[in-house]
């Protein structure tokens with residue numbers, strides 16, 4: 097299946113990025129694949145570490161790590177923000 | 181709170197004119213305005229988010245606002261913390277904000293606490309307010325708010341900003357099915373993800389703070405249609421999106437039985453040489469019935485635990501069904517105490533209770 101990414105904030109650089117992933121992969125699995133996929137690319141160096149604590153969401157719903165993705169979709173990346 | 185705001189006195193004191201523009205909204209009206217005037221809101225942190233949120237809560241006539249912040253105003257705050265002027269540099273933020281907001285609306289009661297919000301002072305503060313606004317700038321503060329609101333079953337409005345971006349969510353923790361902060365933000369953000377290290381745009385902070393005020397006012401008016409959703413703002417892309425949040429089944433703030441916590445039964449206690457049985461339910465529940473040999477304490481036991489108990493004593497905690505007691509025991513253990521959860525809570529042993537009518 098094809099997973100497209102749309103990044104908010106610090107992950108904005110990943111908007112439009114696409115990964116081919118097996119159906120029924122969990123969010124944790126997709127996170128891992130995404131990190132592996134960008135690891136060697138210098139242009140994504142600033143976002144690599146942030147992905148480990150970034151929240152993933154579909155068009156309407158925030159997903160936990162165990163949630164399985166079954167078909168093509170766009171995943172929104174919501175990086176952590178802590179300022180006030 | 182004194183109640184000069186309600187009924188005819190509102191007209192007499194010019195309240196009607198002051199709030200007319202919002203009171204004619206069908207969603208507010210006279211009843212809604214009275215609800216706002218009778219509400220008490222705790223605001224944690226008095227920086228950039230609070231500048232917008234507090235300005236609108238004060239303007240809207242929320243009855244009582246308690247501001248807590250131990251930080252002082254610095255010149256580098258002024259690009260976004262628009263409650264303050266150059267003359268406030270070096271002054272405590274809660275005190276300075278109180279002064280400014282009191283000038284904005286003299287009818288709002290404003291309290292300033294010049295301390296850092298933490299577990300020690302947080303439980304009792306949260307407990308005596310209707311709603312908590314998270315305008316803090318650290319993950320640890322957000323966790324402390326989440327913890328205190330989980331324990332006391334109070335709703336809170338989370339918000340955070342960074343760079344051009346922000347998030348906000350109304351978490352209705354008085355409802356046991358509602359998600360908490362840890363349900364979606366499981367681990368601490370990687371590295372330093374704060375305004376000083378990464379930069380922040382004042383307009384982004386103001387946008388999120390205003391949104392936070394909107395969520396707070398909706399809750400105080402009794403509207404929950406935007407509850408338990410995460411709002412994400414990106415001012416660079418000029419995007420705003422809403423995502424539904426749900427309770428995570430393995431979130432420790434909601435699980436029926438936490439792993440690695442010591443549980444004991446009431447029968448087992450009889451075999452122990454020494455223990456102190458602590459009931460952390462409400463005073464009313466305690467009055468109706470409690471277990472023999474128990475002492476009543478508030479969940480705020482954590483605030484002054486060292487004053488009353490030693491780390492060598494066996495502290496056995498119970499609430500109604502183990503939800504609160506597990507959180508308290510976990511925290512007491514983190515503080516080095518020999519704390520245990522009474523398995524099944526009060527409900528499992530209610531038949532043994534000493535009752536008021538007995």
Ligand SMILES: [Zn+2]
Nearest residue numbers: 360363431433
């Ligand atoms: Zn949770």
